[in-house]
Amino acid sequence: MRQLNTMFEPRGKVLNVMISAACSMGFLLFGYDQGVMGGAIGSSSFVRQFNHPSPLQQGLITGLYDLGCLVGSIATFIIGERLGRRKSIYVGCIIVIVGTVLQVTARTVAHLIVGRIVTGAGVGIMTSIVPTWQSEVTGADERGIYLTVQSANINTGFVLSNWISLGASYATSEFQWIFPIAMQVIFAVYLLVTVLFLVESPRWVANHISLDEATRIIARLHNKDETHEDVFKVREEIRLALEEETPPSWADLFRNGCQQNLRRMLLGFGVLYMQQLTGINSIAYYFPVVLTEYLPVSSSMAHIIAAVAATQYLMFSFVPILFIERIGRRTILIWGAVALMVLSALIAVGFNIPGQGGAIMTCVMYCLFYDAFAMSYLNVPWMYAPEINSLRMRSKGGAIASASNWLFNGIVVTVTPSSLASIGYKYYVVWAVFNASFIPMVYFLYPEVRGLSLEQIDHIFEGRGYGWSCLTQGVRESVKGAAAIEAARPRATGGDVEADPSSENSDKDEPGTVGVENVKRGET
Known part of the structure; x- marks a missing residue:
């Protein structure tokens, strides 16, 4: 082969x-x-x-x-x-x-x-x-x-x-x-x-073989050199997604x-x-x-x-x-x-x-x-x-x-x-x-995913949400586009601590919005 x-x-x-x-x-x-x-x-x-x-x-x-x-x-x-x-x-x-x-x-x-x-x-x-x-x-x-x-x-x-x-x-x-x-x-x-x-799939290869091999495939798909910025951008999105995702059971x-x-x-x-x-x-x-x-x-x-x-x-x-x-x-x-x-x-x-x-x-x-x-x-x-x-x-x-x-x-x-x-x-x-x-x-x-990379779509689903919002989280932001999704993302605060659902911000969460839970994650 x-x-x-x-x-x-x-x-x-x-x-x-x-x-x-x-x-x-x-x-x-x-x-x-x-x-x-x-x-x-x-x-x-x-x-x-x-x-x-x-x-x-x-x-x-x-x-x-x-x-x-x-x-x-x-x-x-x-x-x-x-x-x-x-x-x-x-x-x-x-x-x-x-x-x-x-x-x-x-x-x-x-x-x-x-x-x-x-x-x-x-x-x-x-x-x-x-x-x-x-x-x-x-x-x-x-x-x-x-x-x-x-x-x-x-x-x-x-x-x-x-x-x-x-x-x-x-x-x-x-x-x-x-x-x-x-x-x-x-x-x-x-x-x-x-x-x-x-x-x-370069994403499967990155997960199961190596990121370098995935980079070579990305370069072929884009018809560009492996060091090109477009290739590097996709490689980094995949690398960060793998780092941020917990290996599933x-x-x-x-x-x-x-x-x-x-x-x-x-x-x-x-x-x-x-x-x-x-x-x-x-x-x-x-x-x-x-x-x-x-x-x-x-x-x-x-x-x-x-x-x-x-x-x-x-x-x-x-x-x-x-x-x-x-x-x-x-x-x-x-x-x-x-x-x-x-x-x-x-x-x-x-x-x-x-x-x-x-x-x-x-x-x-x-x-x-x-x-x-x-x-x-x-x-x-x-x-x-x-x-x-x-990805996983x-x-x-x-x-x-x-x-x-x-x-x-x-x-x-x-x-x-x-x-x-x-x-x-x-x-x-x-x-x-x-x-x-x-x-x-x-x-x-159902969130809107038009025009988003697969890794950007992941951001819609960050955080658990509470009550009805666990089903509707991110829907409203997704309709507004990638910038609204990014603005609503939960941010790391140095510890793996969930937001208190009784807090002021949580009280203001509406169905269809991203939860305010803090999740331990690296910044992109």
């Missing part, structure tokens, strides 16, 4: 673009898997092969894949930090290849489910580690853009799966469902080969000490919980099935509509590149929830309009739902967890967030067929209520 890197060492913008392409391929594979089974499960050869699976079996075939992704995320939580970012991706790719082979050779529902779970474990590893790797190699001013491109490629994979499933649907043999599933191997092999030429994950690890992980977990409880995958996984079973649309037309809807969904998923570093994460999440709430309600209305008019309205609302989601909850949740977690906890925080995604994703896709069969249009009223609940959650609990 070292010889390969010596023969071909991309630097600067080229290296950053190559890393982004690799990360995007990891998420393209994720998106492809989201869409491919929705097309395959409705094909005539699939139905014959697996003896007309019931709605419950359809839900298990689709949903237990997410159980595998959850297992992969938990595995990353346990061993991901030890393996590093690149080795974790290697392991994920190999598992995906094995799982794909199991799927395409399946002849029973049980065999297929096993293959789906194994494939899911590999994808779960990649969704846990890829955002962390991308965030750690990218500068603060471009981090949101690169992470948006990465997340948008979920939809590239989703669109590919829809169009490939549409093309394969015109076959009459098992090619209808085997070929679309087998395509996953190509993406996994591409990722395996590409990552060989790329660099490990497993117990640190579940207590809200001066680094607020528990709060950070809950924020990452929560934002991907919100992503899934928008209801997006009740549509994405089952679009063709819903059109044929609940609306007056033929099977072939349903596949065409699903593919067209996915294509325009892809176009909108790249739009946030234009505003992600100008508007900020919080504003996007709040207004995204408002739009998704309204559109969920309108989908429910469409189900109640008889005939072709209701079908047209529902399809239009599905497309608009895709677009609103693409510009809000598609990208921000995946970038938020690696941004807010501390970042891979674990990313794994916890990924586990949240797959846990609630699995719940949604498993219950959707049965729920639609039981309560029909009221199912979308449930999603409208969930989306409404996200508005106050984001407003009160």
Whole structure:
């Protein structure tokens, strides 16, 4: 591996673009898997092969894949930090290849489910580690853009799966469902080969190997000499972060000490919980099935509509590149929830309009739902967890967030067929209520991290806070920017002494402000 890197060492913008392409391929594979089974499960050869699976079996075939992704995320939580970012991706790719082979050779529902779970474990590893790797190699001013491109490629994979499933649907043999599933191997092999030429995260290297080796990687990423001031600045930020962070223990994950690890992980977990409880995958996984079973649309037309809807969904998923570093994460999440709430309600209305008019309205609302989601909850949740977690906890925080995604994703896709069969249009009223609940959650609990380096984001979470402020600390300052965060930081007073919550200053603390606790730390 070292010889390969010596023969071909991309630097600067080229290296950053190559890393982004690799990360995007990891998420393209994720998106492809989201869409491919929705097309395959409705094909005539699939139905014959697996003896007309019931709605419950359809839900298990689709949903237990997410159980595998959850297992992969938990595995990353346990061993991901030890393996590093690149080795974790290697392991994920190999598992995906094995799982794909199991799927395409399946002849029973049980065999297929096993293959789906194994494939899911590999994808779960990649969704846990890829955002962390991308965030750690990218500068603060471009981090949101690169992470948006990465997340948008979920939809590239989703669109590919829809169009490939549409093309394969015109076959009459098992090619209808085997070929679309087998395509996953190509993406996994591409990722395996590409990552060989790329660099490990300099922050992981500094923590586990040496600061000097990390400096060499930083120099490559910036395409500058190791002694350049920009390289030195990043090196010093990492060095200070490592010095100020207490080496974590497993117990640190579940207590809200001066680094607020528990709060950070809950924020990452929560934002991907919100992503899934928008209801997006009740549509994405089952679009063709819903059109044929609940609306007056033929099977072939349903596949065409699903593919067209996915294509325009892809176009909108790249739009946030234009505003992600100008508007900020919080504003996007709040207004995204408002739009998704309204559109969920309108989908429910469409189900109640008889005939072709209701079908047209529902399809239009599905497309608009895709677009609103693409510009809000598609990208921000995946970038938020690696941004807010501390250096030593970042891979674990990313794994916890990924586990949240797959846990609630699995719940949604498993219950959707049965729920639609039981309560029909009221199912979308449930999603409208969930989306409404996200508005106050984001407003009160989620700090703004736009334009901040990963080390500056750490300053938001310094100190424990008291009462409600332990959940809202730093939110108000984060909206005002880095200068307000720095001004509100607790300062060392020569001893490891906490501020008395009954003191005059503590009485004046308001929810959403940084606590006045004194923490023993070095000045930066």
